[in-house]
Amino acid sequence: MAIAVRNLTKYYGQEKAIDDISFDVKTGEILGFLGPNGAGKTTTMKIITCYMPPSSGTVDVEGYDIFDHALDVRRKIGYLPELNPLYLDMNVIEYLDYSARLHGMKNAGIKGRMREMIDACGLSEVRHKDIGELSKGYRQRVGLAQAMIHDPDVLILDEPTSGLDPNQIVEIRNLIKKLGRAKTVILSTHILSEVQATCDRVIIINDGKIVADGTPEQLKQDFRGTETISVELKTKSANVMTEVFPKLKDLSQVESVEYRGQEGDAHRFTVHTAKGSDPREQLFRQAVSEGWVLLEMSRKSTSLEEVFHKLTTADPAKP
Amino acid sequence: MTTPAIKFDLKATLKNFSNVGTIFRKELRSYFNSPVAYVVIIVFLGFIEWFYASDMFKVNLATMRDMFTLVPWIFVFVVPAITMRLIAEERKAGTIELLTTRPLNDAEIVLGKFLAAWALICISLLPTLVHYITIAFLGDIDHGPVIGGYLGLMLMAGVFVAVGLFASSLTENQIVAMIIGLVLMFALMILDKILIYVPEFMNTIVEFIGVDFHFSNIARGVIDSRDIIYFASILGFMLYLSTLSLGRRKW
Numbered sequence: 001m002a003i004a005v006r007n008l009t010k011y012y013g014q015e016k017a018i019d020d021i022s023f024d025v026k027t028g029e030i031l032g033f034l035g036p037n038g039a040g041k042t043t044t045m046k047i048i049t050c051y052m053p054p055s056s057g058t059v060d061v062e063g064y065d066i067f068d069h070a071l072d073v074r075r076k077i078g079y080l081p082e083l084n085p086l087y088l089d090m091n092v093i094e095y096l097d098y099s100a101r102l103h104g105m106k107n108a109g110i111k112g113r114m115r116e117m118i119d120a121c122g123l124s125e126v127r128h129k130d131i132g133e134l135s136k137g138y139r140q141r142v143g144l145a146q147a148m149i150h151d152p153d154v155l156i157l158d159e160p161t162s163g164l165d166p167n168q169i170v171e172i173r174n175l176i177k178k179l180g181r182a183k184t185v186i187l188s189t190h191i192l193s194e195v196q197a198t199c200d201r202v203i204i205i206n207d208g209k210i211v212a213d214g215t216p217e218q219l220k221q222d223f224r225g226t227e228t229i230s231v232e233l234k235t236k237s238a239n240v241m242t243e244v245f246p247k248l249k250d251l252s253q254v255e256s257v258e259y260r261g262q263e264g265d266a267h268r269f270t271v272h273t274a275k276g277s278d279p280r281e282q283l284f285r286q287a288v289s290e291g292w293v294l295l296e297m298s299r300k301s302t303s304l305e306e307v308f309h310k311l312t313t314a315d316p317a318k319p
Numbered sequence: 320m321t322t323p324a325i326k327f328d329l330k331a332t333l334k335n336f337s338n339v340g341t342i343f344r345k346e347l348r349s350y351f352n353s354p355v356a357y358v359v360i361i362v363f364l365g366f367i368e369w370f371y372a373s374d375m376f377k378v379n380l381a382t383m384r385d386m387f388t389l390v391p392w393i394f395v396f397v398v399p400a401i402t403m404r405l406i407a408e409e410r411k412a413g414t415i416e417l418l419t420t421r422p423l424n425d426a427e428i429v430l431g432k433f434l435a436a437w438a439l440i441c442i443s444l445l446p447t448l449v450h451y452i453t454i455a456f457l458g459d460i461d462h463g464p465v466i467g468g469y470l471g472l473m474l475m476a477g478v479f480v481a482v483g484l485f486a487s488s489l490t491e492n493q494i495v496a497m498i499i500g501l502v503l504m505f506a507l508m509i510l511d512k513i514l515i516y517v518p519e520f521m522n523t524i525v526e527f528i529g530v531d532f533h534f535s536n537i538a539r540g541v542i543d544s545r546d547i548i549y550f551a552s553i554l555g556f557m558l559y560l561s562t563l564s565l566g567r568r569k570w
Contacts, residue, residue, distance in 0.1 A: 049420045074422040085413030101341040102421040
């Protein structure tokens with residue numbers, strides 16, 4: 001087990017930021033940490049990296065406890081904090097050299113390793129530039145390069161793609177995949193497609209608690225049954241709400257129907273299916289027997305987006 | 320429950336001095352990469368040339384005593400400007416989070432930063448040796464007070480830098496850090512001059528806390544263990560406080 005988080009709780013004053021969180025991360029796993037802002041992702045990461053102590057509970061990284069062997073834990077971890085803080089007045093090479101030395105690397109190893117990281121992160125064109133002059137995408141690469149410079153076993157990346165444009169996001173994502181091979185990675189994000197694209201496993205955290213844990217596929221499976229079907233049909237009936245709407249709603253495999261409006265003769269509905277069923281056949285037969293013309297019928301499978309939305313807004317205390 | 324980062328391990332710090340050296344080099348380089356170092360040196364020398372060197376020949380004495388009474392007051396204004404960024408800037412930029420999650424002690428960070436700022440002050444003192452050489456050529460200078468004076472200035476600079484570093488560790492706002500540092504240094508400078516406002520039984524204590532009292536002892540050329548102990552203990556205490564303050568995690 002690369003990382004073992006045990007009963008972690010953290011208070012900021014009176015406020016509980018995380019509440020009795022426990023999970024394990026296996027060696028070589030890429031774990032996505034998902035949750036709305038303020039859910040406790042960053043707090044958890046700051047505790048794992050020994051930036052601040054938890055109120056109670058503990059974390060074990062590669063066999064070292066964060067309280068008893070903080071320095072060993074830090075040696076094992078490469079960390080990219082939220083917002084990627086950097087020294088803007090240093091150039092890329094100076095900064096990587098500084099990071100390597102603070103990780104206890106010796107002269108002999110630094111040069112070669114730096115060349116490797118600069119190549120891997122595509123920094124060779126800007127290596128003599130001040131970090132303050134670099135674009136956001138390049139800065140993010142510098143952030144990743146400094147996190148990886150000492151070849152750590154564990155990578156902790158706090159929102160590594162936030163604030164980047166879509167092309168840069170894809171680049172950084174590929175970089176993480178490439179560099180994260182054979183490493184244990186925890187990355188936090190609130191972009192769901194990112195988790196689907198990069199992670200082996202997802203933990204969804206809300207209000208300081210873990211609300212789901214599994215592979216992206218598992219999570220989608222678990223929350224199946226809440227699928228929606230979008231239907232567009234043409235009918236001659238004058239009053240859709242009384243003549244068509246109830247007939248759709250009464251189908252045995254349909255949970256509920258929403259009316260979405262009309263365009264000329266065509267009317268749109270969103271049909272929510274009953275758990276675990278597929279009412280498309282029923283819909284088709286109903287349409288045929290009523291003489292409606294089906295223009296469109298498409299099923300939207302549950303996306304992680306919806307799982308996330310369900311899990312993180314279910315709390316009745318929140319509007 | 321202990322904080323993982325706060326542990327002060329002097330033995331490990333001394334054994335692995337390379338971390339201190341790395342931070343020292345980085346900080347010193349960033350002084351010279353920015354205008355800070357040059358502005359400090361120019362302001363420093365400007366004051367000395369204006370107030371001391373212009374009268375040097377008029378005084379017509381082979382002594383540097385006037386310079387040694389002037390420089391501490393320049394320190395009061397220049398040192399806070401040098402030290403204000405040391406930790407406050409890292410807090411503001413968030414780089415503190417990276418720095419404190421590297422495998423090093425907080426004490427090593429504090430020590431490296433302290434030494435860099437101290438070195439900058441000592442470097443800006445170097446050009447004033449010109450006056451020493453000039454006077455030594457022209458007249459029969461008493462070397463004791465000059466050596467004592469420079470030693471005293473370096474010790475005093477050390478204490479001031481430690482005070483300024485502590486001020487910088489308290490806040491993420493550099494201006495606030497500068498003002499706190501300036502007030503503390505000013506207080507240390509005037510303590511031995513306000514004895515008449517202090518109840519009599521406290522006179523010796525207040526005088527002993529004042530930095531200028533010990534400095535003038537050394538600058539007379541008398542190197543007394545009490546003064547050395549004073550400088551060393553204030554310096555050590557301030558560095559210790561800075562380490563604690565750096566270890567405090569804000570949220």
